[in-house]
Amino acid sequence: DAKTTQPTSMDCAEGRAANLPCNHSTISGNEYVYWYRQIHSQGPQYIIHGLKNNETNEMASLIITEDRKSSTLILPHATLRDTAVYYCIASQGNLIFGKGTKLSVKP
Amino acid sequence: ETGVTQTPRHLVMGMTNKKSLKCEQHLGHNAMYWYKQSAKKPLELMFVYSLEERVENNSVPSRFSPECPNSSHLFLHLHTLQPEDSALYLCASSQGTYNQPQHFGDGTRLSIL
Numbered sequence: 001d002a003k004t005t006q007p008t009s010m011d012c013a014e015g016r017a018a019n020l021p022c023n024h025s026t027i028s029g030n031e032y033v034y035w036y037r038q039i040h041s042q043g044p045q046y047i048i049h050g051l052k053n054n055e056t057n058e059m060a061s062l063i064i065t066e067d068r069k070s071s072t073l074i075l076p077h078a079t080l081r082d083t084a085v086y087y088c089i090a091s092q093g094n095l096i097f098g099k100g101t102k103l104s105v106k107p
Numbered sequence: 108e109t110g111v112t113q114t115p116r117h118l119v120m121g122m123t124n125k126k127s128l129k130c131e132q133h134l135g136h137n138a139m140y141w142y143k144q145s146a147k148k149p150l151e152l153m154f155v156y157s158l159e160e161r162v163e164n165n166s167v168p169s170r171f172s173p174e175c176p177n178s179s180h181l182f183l184h185l186h187t188l189q190p191e192d193s194a195l196y197l198c199a200s201s202q203g204t205y206n207q208p209q210h211f212g213d214g215t216r217l218s219i220l
Contacts, residue, residue, distance in 0.1 A: 032206050043111075043197050043211035044150070092206050094163070097150040 002027040002090035009102040012082075018075040020101050022088030025069040031092045033064060035073045037084040038100070044087065047073065078105045110134040113198050113212035120188070121220050128183040128215045130198030138204045139181040141173060142197040144214070150197065156181060157204050185217075193219045 005023040012018040024033065032051050036044040048055055048062045050071075055062045061074040075082055087100040111132045120126050132139065141153040155163035156175040170192075172184040181198055195216050199209040 030206075034208060041213075043113075043199075043213045046208045046210055049208055093204055094152055094155065095150075095209060096152075099149055 001092075001094070001096045002031055004088045004090055004098060006086070006088050006098065006101045008099070009104070011104050011106055012075075012078045014080060014105055014107050015077055018073075018078040018082065018103060018105070020073040020075075020086050020088075020103065021070065022072070023070045024088070024090040027068050027090045028092075031090045033062065033068075033071050034089045034091060034095065035060070035062065036087045036089070036095075036097075037082075037103075038087070039081075039084045044097075047086075078103075080105050080107065110210050111198055111200055111212035113196075113215050115215055116213065117216045117218075119218045119220060120185070122188055122190070124188075125184070125186045127185065128196055128198075128217075130181040130183075130212055132179055132181075132198075132200035132210070134200055134202075134210060136200035136202050136210075137178050138201045138207075139175060139178075140199040140201075140209060141181065141183050142199065142211075144195040144197060145191075146194070154183075155204060162204065188217075188219045190219050193217055 034049040035047040038044045050062045064071045083105045085100040138157045142150045144150045153167045154173045174182040195214040197214040199211045201207040201209040
C-alpha cells in the first residue's frame with residue numbers, strides 16, 4: 001500500500017467547510033483512496049472512497065488530483081459532531097492506518 | 108453504525124484467564140477482520156478471513172486464536188495474555204477483500220491485570 005501523509009491536526013469553525021488534505025505520491029494505478037474517521041471510543045467509520053474521479057455522498061466530497069498524488073476530503077458544513085481523527089488510506093486491499101488528522105470543530 | 112456488533116464492549120481479565128471476543132456482522136459481507144488499537148498507536152491488522160478461510164495472519168502471537176464459523180461471525184479467543192495486550196480490539200467486515208470499504212464495530216476495550 002502507498003504511504004500517505006496528512007497534517008497532524010486542523011481546526012475548523014462550525015458551519016464552515018472542512019478541507020482535509022492528503023498526499024499519496026507513490027499511489028499505484030489500482031489503489032483506491034479511502035477516508036475513514038474515528039470519534040473517541042468508537043470504531044472507525046467509513047466516509048468515502050475513490051479511484052480517479054471526484055466522489056460525493058451524503059457525508060462528504062472527495063477531490064482527487066488528476067495525477068492522483070494527492071486528495072482532499074471536504075466536509076461541506078462542519079458540525080461539532082465532526083470532531084474526530086480522519087484517516088486517509090491508499091490501498092487495493094488491506095487498510096494500513098497511519099496517525100491521521102485530528103480535526104477539531106469549534107463553535 | 109449497527110451493521111457490525113462486538114461483544115463485550117469492555118473486558119477485564121487476568122493473565123491466566125481464557126476469554127473470547129465476539130463479532131457479528133449484519134451486512135451480508137463475506138470478509139471479516141480483527142484489528143488491535145493500542146493507546147496512541149495506529150490500528151494494526153491482526154487477521155483477515157475471506158469466505159470463512161483465514162487469508163492473513165500478521166505475525167500475531169499464538170495467545171490470540173481467531174475463529175470464523177460462518178461469514179457472519181468472527182471470534183477472537185484469548186489465552187494467557189500479557190499486560191501489553193491491553194488495547195481496543197476492533198472487528199470489521201467487507202464484501203470481498205479487494206477494493207471494498209470495510210465497516211467497523213465499536214470494539215472491545217480489553218484490560219489485562
